Amino acid sequence: MPKIPIYQSGAEVVAHFLVDASDVAAVKGYKWRFKGGGSEAIITGSRPLLYLRQLLCPAEGLRVIHRNDDPLDWRRENLEWVSNAEMVARIRSGAPVQIPADVTRWLLASPKNVEKVRKLAQKNA
Numbered sequence: 001m002p003k004i005p006i007y008q009s010g011a012e013v014v015a016h017f018l019v020d021a022s023d024v025a026a027v028k029g030y031k032w033r034f035k036g037g038g039s040e041a042i043i044t045g046s047r048p049l050l051y052l053r054q055l056l057c058p059a060e061g062l063r064v065i066h067r068n069d070d071p072l073d074w075r076r077e078n079l080e081w082v083s084n085a086e087m088v089a090r091i092r093s094g095a096p097v098q099i100p101a102d103v104t105r106w107l108l109a110s111p112k113n114v115e116k117v118r119k120l121a122q123k124n125a
Contacts (some may be wrong), residue, residue, distance in 0.1 A: 001075070006032045006041055017041060017052070017072040026055050063087040 002024045005015035014034075019027055021110040031044040032052065039055050041052040056074060066073055082090070 002028075004028060004032060005045065006034060006072075008033060015072055017074050019056075020072045020076050023056060023074070023076070027052065057081060065090075 002019050002021055004019060004024075004027055005013045006015045006017060008014045017032070024046075030050075032041045033044045035042045035049065035051070041111045044075070052074060056076075056079070056082060057064070061088075063082040063083060064082055065087070067078050067080055070078070
């Protein structure tokens, strides 16, 4: 199972995300980092920002739900694509969903949270 590194503070690899072999060519040539302390992976230095979900999403405007609640697992079998309205409805209903990155910015807001990401990565190892 291909693992793609995610960097923080330049050259330090803090985690890896998983992708299907069929998606490696689309994501491997970039240097990925977490956006603003959130759980969204973006290409380092890209303007405008290019998100991992944009490269893998089958249609514009969809949100992603990670079926196993692991934001580092981007294998197609683990992804469910929903509209923004459906995502909001699921959150309001209390259905189990991985909350979008714009709600979970705390994930890497401090060095102690980097350890949480490393533990998630070890679980995938």
